[in-house]
Amino acid sequence: MSNEAVKSKLSPTYHYKDLEKQAQKKLTHEVFTYIQSGSGNEETLRANEEAFKKYKLVPEFLHDVSKCDLSISVLGQTFQTPFLLAPVGHLGAAHPEGELAVARAAKGYQVPYVASTVSTYTLEEIADALGDTPRWFQLYWSKDSELTVSFVQRAEKAGYSAIVITIDTPALGFREANLTNQFFPVREGYGLANYFQDPIFRSRLNESPEENWDAAIDELVKITFHPKLTWNDLAFLRKHTNLPIILKGVLHPKDSIRAIEYMVDGVIVSNHGGRQLDGAVASLDALPKVVEAVNGKIPVLFDSGIRRGPDVVKVISLGADAVLIGRPYVYGLAHNGQDGVEELFNHLLTDIDTTLATAGKSSIRTCQLPGFVNIR
Numbered sequence: 001m002s003n004e005a006v007k008s009k010l011s012p013t014y015h016y017k018d019l020e021k022q023a024q025k026k027l028t029h030e031v032f033t034y035i036q037s038g039s040g041n042e043e044t045l046r047a048n049e050e051a052f053k054k055y056k057l058v059p060e061f062l063h064d065v066s067k068c069d070l071s072i073s074v075l076g077q078t079f080q081t082p083f084l085l086a087p088v089g090h091l092g093a094a095h096p097e098g099e100l101a102v103a104r105a106a107k108g109y110q111v112p113y114v115a116s117t118v119s120t121y122t123l124e125e126i127a128d129a130l131g132d133t134p135r136w137f138q139l140y141w142s143k144d145s146e147l148t149v150s151f152v153q154r155a156e157k158a159g160y161s162a163i164v165i166t167i168d169t170p171a172l173g174f175r176e177a178n179l180t181n182q183f184f185p186v187r188e189g190y191g192l193a194n195y196f197q198d199p200i201f202r203s204r205l206n207e208s209p210e211e212n213w214d215a216a217i218d219e220l221v222k223i224t225f226h227p228k229l230t231w232n233d234l235a236f237l238r239k240h241t242n243l244p245i246i247l248k249g250v251l252h253p254k255d256s257i258r259a260i261e262y263m264v265d266g267v268i269v270s271n272h273g274g275r276q277l278d279g280a281v282a283s284l285d286a287l288p289k290v291v292e293a294v295n296g297k298i299p300v301l302f303d304s305g306i307r308r309g310p311d312v313v314k315v316i317s318l319g320a321d322a323v324l325i326g327r328p329y330v331y332g333l334a335h336n337g338q339d340g341v342e343e344l345f346n347h348l349l350t351d352i353d354t355t356l357a358t359a360g361k362s363s364i365r366t367c368q369l370p371g372f373v374n375i376r
C-alpha cells in the first residue's frame with residue numbers, strides 16, 4: 001500500500017498521546033487502565049520514557065540519504081522493519097478481532113510478530129493470519145512441563161521460528177490499578193485460547209472448559225507462571241526444540257552472561273513496560289551494560305518505552321540489533337482495528353525514515369558507528 005493510499009484511508013493521530021487518547025475513548029476504564037498502567041507507583045513505567053531524553057544523537061551531513069534502508073538481520077533472518085511486535089496478551093480486550101487484526105496489519109507491512117502465550121486467538125489462528133510474515137512465539141513456561149512442550153511443538157509446527165521465554169514474570173507484578181478495578185483479563189475470558197485448545201491442558205481437566213468454565217480457568221491460573229523455574233531448566237526445553245531460544249526480560253548484565261553460558265541464542269532487554277518490578281532500572285539505562293557484557297556473541301533486542309522514530313534509532317545506536325514495540329500498536333488496534341495498526345506502522349516507519357535522513361544516515365545498520373549517540 002502506498003503512503004498516499006494509507007493517508008487517505010486513515011485518520012491521522014501523529015502524536016503518541018493523541019493515539020493513547022483515541023484508544024481511551026474506545027475502551028472501558030478497566031481495559032484502558034490494564035493496558036496503560038504499570039506496577040506499583042509506576043516509577044519504572046515513567047523512567048522508561050524519561051531515559052530516552054538522556055541520550056542525544058549527533059548527526060553528520062552531506063551523505064546521500066535519498067533512500068534509507070530500514071531492514072535489519074537477527075539470527076540469520078532479515079526483517080524489513082527494525083521493529084518487531086512485542087508479545088502482548090489478551091488483545092481481544094482491546095478489539096474484538098484482537099491478534100488477528102494485528103497479524104493482518106503485520107502481514108501487509110512485513111512486521112515480525114511475537115505472539116503471546118496468553119492470546120485471545122490460538123497461535124495457529126494467528127499464524128494463518130500472518131501468512132509468510134516472520135513470527136516468534138513468546139512462552140510463559142507453565143508449571144505443567146508437558147503443556148510447555150506442547151506449546152513449543154505447536155509453535156514449531158505453525159511456522160514460528162524462535163521461542164521467546166519471558167523470564168521477568170515468575171509472578172505477576174503488583175499492579176495497583178488493576179487490583180483497584182478488580183480487572184483480571186483471564187477471568188474476563190481473554191487470553192485462554194492456547195490453553196483451552198491444547199490437548200494436554202484439556203487432559204488435565206475433569207470436565208471440558210465448555211462444560212465447566214470456572215474450573216478450567218482455575219486450572220489455567222494455577223499453572224500459568226512457574227516461580228520455581230531456574231537456569232538449569234533451559235536444557236529441558238533444548239531437548240524438545242531445535243528453534244533458537246531468546247530470553248525476554250534481561251536487565252542485569254550478569255543475566256546476559258549467564259544466557260550465553262546456558263547456550264541461549266539471544267536476549268531482549270526489557271522491564272515488561274514497567275509492569276513487573278516497580279523500581280527496576282529503565283530498560284534503556286540497562287541496555288549499554290548488557291551490550292558490553294554480550295560483546296556481540298548473541299543478538300541483543302530491546303523494548304519498553306519506544307514511542308517514536310528517534311527512540312528506535314537511539315536504541316539501535318546504543319548497540320541493540322532490533323527493537324520491539326508494545327503499547328503503541330495496542331492503542332492503534334483499540335482505536336481502529338487493523339486500520340489503526342496500519343496507521344501506526346505507517347507513521348512509525350515514516351518517522352524512522354525521516355530520523356535517519358535528518359541524521360545523515362542512509363541505513364539503520366550504520367547507526368552503531370562511534371560518536372552518533374551521546375549521553376547528555
Ligand SMILES: Cc1cc2nc3c(=O)[nH]c(=O)nc-3n(C[C@H](O)[C@H](O)[C@H](O)COP(=O)(O)O)c2cc1C
Nearest residue numbers: 035086087088089116166272273304305306326327
Ligand atoms: C497489555 C499488555 C500485555 C502484555 N502481555 C505480555 C505477554 O503476554 N507476554 C510478555 O512477555 N510481555 C507482555 N507484555 C510486555 C510487552 O511485551 C513489552 O515488554 C512492553 O509492552 C514494552 O513496553 P512499552 O509498551 O511501554 O513499550 C505486555 C504489555 C502490555 C502493555
Ligand SMILES: O=C(O)C(=O)c1ccccc1
Nearest residue numbers: 089118172185186272275
Ligand atoms: O499483562 C501482562 O503484562 C502480562 O504479561 C500478563 C500475562 C498473563 C496474565 C496476566 C497478565
